[in-house]
Amino acid sequence: MTEQIKELKVDDIKTAAEEKSCPVQKALYFVTEFLAGPMCGRCFPCAMGSYEARIRLQNLVEGRGSEADVLALTRIAADMVDASFCKKGKDTGKFILDWIGTGVYKEHVEGNCPAMQCAKLIEYRILPKKCTICGECKAVCKSFAIHGEIRKTYKSGYMPFEIRQKRCIRCGECIKVCPAGAIVLVGARVQDPVGV
DSSP: OHHHHHHHHHHHHHHHTTTHHHHHHHHHHHHHHHHHHTOOOOOOHHHHHHHHHHHHHHHHTTOOOOOOHHHHHHHHHHHHHHSSSSSHHHHHHHHHHHTTTTTTHHHHHHHHHHHEEEEEEEEEOOOTTTOOOOOOOHHHHHHOOEEEEOOOOOOOOOOOEEEEETTOOOOOOOHHHHHTTOOEHHHHOOOSSTOO
């Protein structure tokens, strides 16, 4: 009876993980929840592999990932699929491996989150050519990351607003209020987004 409850929980974790749009975040969520709940810790590949996988996935999500992390994840997940005693460990390894083949892990190593969900790999930027200098974005920014001066009638020489990336918490409120559509979400390594 207890085994059936744990199996359902693994399925619930998988269902919740699938709701995330970034595959690396899906895998990180799955492994983290697996460690917190249904993992029994009786077999070495599953117990040690899951903890190591979580560290490697966290590196990728936080923009610190390397090729070594991807290789380690491939090895860990394959070992879990082959050597875990139970289906739960095998399923966790398979969940990680399913996404490795897509190349999305390597894209994270290169500093790109295709789903635009990993905060360390994305930036909100204001397109100067579209900015009307209305100040709506600055008014809603709770982290005071947007600087610039609101345009005043009959005066000129105003520079478009700009986002200080080190202060930005990537909440997205600025995009919601911009009437000109001048704020875009781009990869952190993109030099000149379209429309600049």
